[in-house]
Amino acid sequence: MRRGPIVLVGHSYGGEVISQAAAGNANVKALVYINAIMPDTGESFSSLSAKFPAAPLTKALKQVPFRNGDGTTGTDVYVQPDKLRQVFAADLPTSQTNLLGATQRPIALSAFADKLTAAAWRNKPVYVLVGRQDQAINPALELFEAKRAQARKTVEINSSHVSLVSHPQSVKNLIVDAAEDYMWKK
Incomplete structure (x- = not known):
């Protein structure tokens, strides 16, 4: 610690x-x-x-269902790669945003509801x-x-x-x- x-x-x-x-x-x-x-x-x-008002990112998200090892399911959320630059990183070079779009890690949809x-x-x-x-x-x-x-x-x-x-x-x-x-x- x-x-x-x-x-x-x-x-x-x-x-x-x-x-x-x-x-x-x-x-x-x-x-x-x-x-x-x-x-x-x-x-x-x-x-x-x-x-x-909703941020533009909300319309650029892709939801992908997944199954956990215990059989429960969830949903991962990604930014659609072709929209990533516009809604996430418009002040970065296109080459960098293309890489970000291809290598991004998802966030669980449930994280948005965590209190x-x-x-x-x-x-x-x-x-x-x-x-x-x-x-x-x-x-x-x-x-x-x-x-x-x-x-x-x-x-x-x-x-x-x-x-x-x-x-x-x-x-x-x-x-x-x-x-x-x-x-x-x-």
Whole structure:
């Protein structure tokens, strides 16, 4: 287990993951959300995002059923490769988005309905990066989340959903700001 201060960073669905994982962990000193979702306790991504117009990504998803080893079934979700650049990574070169489309990993459809049992952003400092051109998560939703969480810092950039790839310096700067804020306030 990691000892000492931790700054957790989550992108996209990873925002939900860090919100839940940091709950009750005193070593987590700040949360950084990069083009991320940030549901509250009892909310899911689906219920939260329903408050805003659907992002274009929703019309570019392909659902693929699967069977688990125990016989139960589920559904994986992929971005249709020919639409990935437009709705996910418009600020990357076509050669890179073609590779992303061919090598993407799915997300289980059920993940969109998972409800948080704790929301660490309620009692930890929050830093948010919003991609104004995000077509995967509505930027208005990301701004709503930042305001609701009383983010210490919200940075808006002209980026698609993959700002960590297309604008790594902006992402790095926000993470460093979160870490430095903690260090100065010790």
